[in-house]
Amino acid sequence: MFLKHLIINRKMQAILVLLTLILLLLPSFITNVPKLFPSHLVSGTDSGIRRMGGWFGYASGDQTDFNSREAELYASYVQLQDEYLRLKEQFLSVAQLRESRLTELPAVLAVDVIVPWDSSPWRRSFVINSGYEDGIEENLPVAYGRNIVGRISEVGQFVSRVQLVTDPGFHMEVTILPDYNLDTAGVDRRFSGILNGTGEDDCIVEHIMWDVPIKEGWVVLSEGDEKGYWRKGFVLGKVTKVSASRGAYLKITVEPEIDLPLVKNALVLKFPRGIR
């Protein structure tokens, strides 16, 4: 009997290990859709448990005052900007200016966060309620007001996963510049580095030389990327600590301005390609 169990277990072990290895080796565009499927199931459980928490006085993210109204305001801002450009073009009668400006406007999609956490204690991500049926693509930036929250990492049919800026897999070229309210002397100073998530509540910026005079409170902004997904000027956070790292570089700790686990709504931005 024991031997029989042992044989069954050995076979089962081998099958499961083989199956898992195959899954690990499959490219992400194949696994993304089935991988995101259980999010539907979990989002209902999540909202139910949060509601129960509300009865017991648990704050389920009410501190976050950002809501769909801000999404609407942002969308109307984009529309007004569009209209402004058209009027300006008519006034100046410069057709070329009109075309170039209009193509720079991003398509904005307001989304809700349906699973606001990642099941692994080492990673940081959340699931939104839009997928490729809504025009979502991998690598699109996700914003919260003027702040960058993360980027789309997995796309399903109706849901997608957003890799947060604090996830260890998140890397981005950034510029650090002074907060002009605090440091008016440093108007012409700006330094570029690479921002990495840590898997905790902050990020670090690396590859900035040790003799650079960066101070706490300076602002970290995004740089554009070569593929045209990102634009310059979105806020990633503020410098909270500057310390020496190994070698000739500084280790700069950056904290996002918003509490990422409490984000309930966000905006997916789709810029026209080929323009930085």
Add this chain to the structure above:
Amino acid sequence: MRAFWLVFLSIPILVFQNTFLSRIAINGAMPDLYFLLAVFIALYGPKEKVYVLNWLMGMIRDCLSETALGTWAMLFLLVTFLILHIRDLIVKENIAFQFGTVFTAIFTANILYGISIVYFYSPYGFWHAAFKSGIIALYTALAAPFFYILLYSLRMERLR
């Protein structure tokens, strides 16, 4: 009780862990009740089913995470393999044993995952990953006796 019901029970536990228990997290490390359930299954579940059960639980964790599909499933299988080899040799009802098994199992899985993070992304060094793994394991091991008393009271020791 049918053992496969535990897979469905695991989802509310996962949600509870990531909503309520995340409030007491230290640097992102919090009690991992979900993993605790997997260790419970490996310790007390029917031998012919524990691999499938824990593999399914690993797959659910993968589906709800940024990680590649299969990563946690593999770690859950590894932990199940280790526990199955020792479970007949020791007294499972002993609190010290429960604490030790949970700590070792969770530390092993997390340090392996932490090393992969350090290797591929290097947001911090090995010692930081080891410290975080230790905190997660300690936190979870402290909760183990209470959690297992709760599961016994649901008569889950009679899994089939």
